[in-house]
Each structure stands twice: as C-alpha cells, then as structure tokens.
Amino acid sequence: MMRALYAFIAGALFGAGLFVSGMTDTLKVQGWLDVFGDWDPTLAFVMGGAIIPMAIAWAFVPGRAPLVGGAFPQKPQPRLGRNLVLGSVLFGAGWGLAGLCPGPAIASLSYGGVGHWVFAAAMLAGMVATPPIRKALDRRLPDG
Amino acid sequence: MEQDWIWGLVGGLLIGTGGAVYLLANGRIMGASGIVGGLVDGSEWRHWRERGAFLAGVLLLPVLLYPLYGEVNTHITGNWVVIIAAGLLVGIGTRMANGCTSGHGVCGMSRLSLRGIVATVFYILAGGLTVALFRHGLGWI
Numbered sequence: 001m002m003r004a005l006y007a008f009i010a011g012a013l014f015g016a017g018l019f020v021s022g023m024t025d026t027l028k029v030q031g032w033l034d035v036f037g038d039w040d041p042t043l044a045f046v047m048g049g050a051i052i053p054m055a056i057a058w059a060f061v062p063g064r065a066p067l068v069g070g071a072f073p074q075k076p077q078p079r080l081g082r083n084l085v086l087g088s089v090l091f092g093a094g095w096g097l098a099g100l101c102p103g104p105a106i107a108s109l110s111y112g113g114v115g116h117w118v119f120a121a122a123m124l125a126g127m128v129a130t131p132p133i134r135k136a137l138d139r140r141l142p143d144g
Numbered sequence: 145m146e147q148d149w150i151w152g153l154v155g156g157l158l159i160g161t162g163g164a165v166y167l168l169a170n171g172r173i174m175g176a177s178g179i180v181g182g183l184v185d186g187s188e189w190r191h192w193r194e195r196g197a198f199l200a201g202v203l204l205l206p207v208l209l210y211p212l213y214g215e216v217n218t219h220i221t222g223n224w225v226v227i228i229a230a231g232l233l234v235g236i237g238t239r240m241a242n243g244c245t246s247g248h249g250v251c252g253m254s255r256l257s258l259r260g261i262v263a264t265v266f267y268i269l270a271g272g273l274t275v276a277l278f279r280h281g282l283g284w285i
Binding site for chain 1: 148149150151152153154155156157158159160161162163164165166167168169170171172173174176177180181184185187193194195196197198199200201202203204205206207209210216217218219220221222224226227228229230231232233234235236237238239240241242244245246248249250251253254255257258259262263264266267268269270271272273274275276278279280285
C-alpha cells in the first residue's frame, strides 16, 4: 500500500511539473527541436531542472535501500546496441512530428482534446506491437 | 513569454523530485514509457497497483491545476496522419530503446548512464532533423 502511495506522489509531482513547465504544449517542444527556426530554450531548463534533484537522489543510493525495502536498480551494462539506437531514432522522429513524448501524452489527456487521445491510442498500439517486432528483429540480426 | 524559462525550471525541479521520490521510496526508475508499456503489453501486470497509482497522479494533477490557468492550448496538429504516425513511432521507439525522455533523459543522464546519454543524443538528433525536414522542408508541421 505504501508503495502505491509513494508512486502516486511521484506521479503527481511528475504530472504537475509537466503541466507548469509547458511541456504539454507541442509547439514549445517542437520549438526547442527547431534549431533552424525561432528556437525556444524552455525544454533545456526543464531537463536541467529535472536532472538536479535526480542527481542528488542518485548520490543517496550507494549503501542504502529503498524506503519500501528491496534494492536499488543496478546501473545497466553500457551495452549500446541496435535496439537502443534504432528505437531512439524512431522515438525522436515521432517526438519531432507531434511534439509529444510519453509523459506529456498522458498528462495532457484531460485537456488536450481529441488529438491527444488519438496520439495516445496510436502510442499504446505501438507499445503493444513492439515485443513481437523486437523478437523478429533479434532473430534476424541479434542486438549488440 | 519572458517567464517561460522560469516555469520550465520550476516544472523541471518538480519532475526531478517526482523521479527522486520514485527512486528513493520505491527503488524504481521513473520512466513514463516503461511504466505505461509494461502495463499495456502485459509484461509488468504484477506491478499494476504501483504503476496505476503513478499514472493516476500524472493524470490528476493537470486536472487540478487547469482551473488556475483558465485555458491551455497544446497546439497539437490537426493532421491525423501526422498524429497517428507520430504516436506509433513514439510507442515503438520508446519500447524498443527501453526508455524515453524521462527514463533515459532525466533518470539515466543524471546517473551518467552511457545508455541514457546515447539514447538522448539520438532522439534529440532525430527530433531535430524531423522538425527541420517536415517544417522547413515539406511544410507539414
């Protein structure tokens, strides 16, 4: 139960941050990516602001355990494979096209209108389709 | 607007604090695509309470804050082909790469994870090229 409560608090902070930062405004996101146009620096402040508390949190991790028990996630092996690079390129293309990534896509559902629901539906469909796509790719050419 | 960067910084601090709570309390990485993706593809159903509670928070806070703003325009395109193609690309790409702006960008880069840094470089490059091509080249967005 405490785990769900903490998760709710984390989600609430995340949702509030996405809302007040303007990151659910697709033009602000595209404006940051648009280095050849009227560049909007806001996203850099959001990313920088988010990294500060997160870096402090990581500094607390060594030698400790999470509040609810268990263990902290290990740092992943620095494996840079096809899935990481190809996936990030596909994600970036979609991010640029619509100006939405998964967090803001969810945070904006209550006020963004029907376009946001269509985007979220397509995103969820893509997420459901990915495990078989990934399996087929890995069979032909192992990730690594 | 002049204060956009201040609100960006405030929002970013809130986002990072959310990630810090999720990490220090629950021992989890706050990655939006992983939290949603593990629910819709069924691979993480055993954590549905934790993930559902997180998503409830993400959905609820904008509902509570919205009245303070009056109106919020997200300026989403009216081109359905672009919306659907973008949604599919974001869904497939983030699950294939195992992370998005929150997981790789905020949580990964803040611990200097090489995977997080490489993913972030590639999705920003791809996003920048996409905006350049589709806005300045083709004029679609």
